[in-house]
Amino acid sequence: MQLTRFELYQRVCDRPLSKVAPELGISGTALAAICKRYQVPYPGSGYWTRMSLGLPAELPALPEAPDETIEITPSTPKPRRKRAPEEGSARKTRRAAKPHRPARHPLLFGVEEHLRKTRDVKDGEFLRPYKRILPDLISSETALLRVLSIANDLCLALDEQGYRVQIAPAADDLHRIHVKEQEVERKDRKYGRYQSGSIWAPDRPTVSMSTRCQSDSLSPR
Incomplete structure (x- = not known):
């Protein structure tokens, strides 16, 4: 998906990053990194809290910069590698080999x-x-x-x-061997x-x- 800086700014100012990011196919963390890279400010959690309470809140201004096109590529989750039965058995064997240490002898x-x-x-x-x-x-x-x-x-x-x-x-x-209880021998024991x-x-x-x-x-x- 392609967006200009201004279009991205409008989106992140309209709703929180956690709502906008899924529509773009990326995570909120990835969207925040894109905004930082292209100098696109977005309101923090305090802004949305004040808005939900009907209190006045001020949006951050978009700084001057070339209005270039931003390419946003949806992230594809990496497939989880299936564990071979032999590997799983080996892991269980290693865990069983280390007994739990009791709290008291x-x-x-x-x-x-x-x-x-x-x-x-x-x-x-x-x-x-x-x-x-x-x-x-x-x-x-x-x-x-x-x-x-x-x-x-x-x-x-x-x-x-x-x-x-x-x-x-x-x-x-x-x-047992006799052990002197004093570090320094004294007359007064x-x-x-x-x-x-x-x-x-x-x-x-x-x-x-x-x-x-x-x-x-x-x-x-």
């Missing part, structure tokens, strides 16, 4: 509640829960949620690599002033079992 369900049931501790000291069969997590009250989040990410990452994280069976007779003389530890360590059934101690803090 099974080992940590209900752990927060048990860790908060603790013996009396002072501000900043490590929690001392009554339950003794728990994941090996050492944390203060204020840092507990962050510790659980880190432990959850670590356990899920190990699961994805083919390791199973669990509490060691009693028959394995495993013991703030975190060790308990009746037992040491920080809390579970009865069994938390371990990661590889596919070869080899266990490694896992004690996130």
Whole structure:
């Protein structure tokens, strides 16, 4: 279709671009680009809103320019390529190969509640829960949620690599290494002033079992 600048200007000033574009066989975005290229102004959405409310609205003026003929070619939609059955099956196989990652590792369900049931501790000291069969997590009250989040990410990452994280069976007779709770050794042991003389530890360590059934101690803090 061929239109002069003035004819195009009249059309876009008579109705919104979304109404004019389908009549020309193109999209509203393509029509706006043509108007910009040939310096044909068109009213914005505010103009049509005021018109619908019966309020006065001013049309943009057509600037001076050669009144050349504009060729508007309707766009032809590209045919969608049909997917071969083999390709569709391969895509489904790839999706199935990547399992959905759970939000929380099974080992940590209900752990927060048990860790908060603790013996009396002072501000900043490590929690001392009554339950003794728990994941090996050492944390203060204020840092507990962050510790659980880190432990959850670590356990899920190990699961994805083919390791199973669990509490060691009693028959394995495993013991975790001693870890000093202070970065700098001081005479005044703030975190060790308990009746037992040491920080809390579970009865069994938390371990990661590889596919070869080899266990490694896992004690996130």
